[in-house]
Amino acid sequence: MPWRFWATAASPPDDKEQPRQNESSILPIPAETPSKKDTFSFTPFQTVALSVVCTGTALGLIRVYKSHLRRIPTVDHLKPNHFRNRSLYGYVTRVGDGDNFHFFHTPGGKWTGWGWMRAVGKGKELKGKTWHVRLAGIDAPEMAHFGRPEQPFGKEALEWLKGSVLHKYVRVRPWRRDQYDRVVCTVYKRKWLVGKTDVGLEMIKRGLATVYEAKFGSEFGGKKEVYKQAEEEAKRRKIGMWQKPGLLGKLMGKKESSETPREYKTRMNAxxxxAK
Structure with a gap:
């Protein structure tokens, strides 16, 4: 039995007793409060700047869509900024004469799915969805219509234009809208991978069209002199409508075609x- 004065002394440890935990260790640990540096917030200037950037981006995308991705179904939907300032890409659905055709606008071309995901349409489906294009700067021989006879090489010009652009994609640069609600355009078709061919100029070179001679409403897109030089070269080479029939051709009744489309129209009107 221990002495009384030993009562204040530490008793020997008992193996069954668990060491007493520190009171501070059993208290709940408060959650760490984030410091001001850890919180993410916008300053008034950043908020305004972000709003301006988002609004500007949205307006920019809308402008890109309206200018480059929205389809123009008819001539009535052409805006003033479409003329003389830009070119449009589309599909030729029908060729009506040697110098005009019907155009289905396909904005973005194959990159936006035209031709493989988005169909152009056929026949009656295209009613009210195309616009009438007149090739700028040229005049092709006339076909028979309104009781007038066919002009020599009118059929050849029509067949060449069909073979060149019908059911194919072309790029047009609109200049103006004429009195017949046609869009006067310079027309280009792709040549190889990066080149392009001026369809109207090619027709003049082949003797299948002349330089447009009317004083009113003529549009050349800055290529009048180029077209004139091509016509003079075709005349010199006597190809197309400038050629003279040989003896066999004369016996078959083939006539020499030295009359231009403008002269033909003037003679028919007279x-x-x-007759009236």
């Missing part, structure tokens, strides 16, 4: 006026 004959009709005289």
């Amino acid at each position: 004959q009709e006026d005289a």
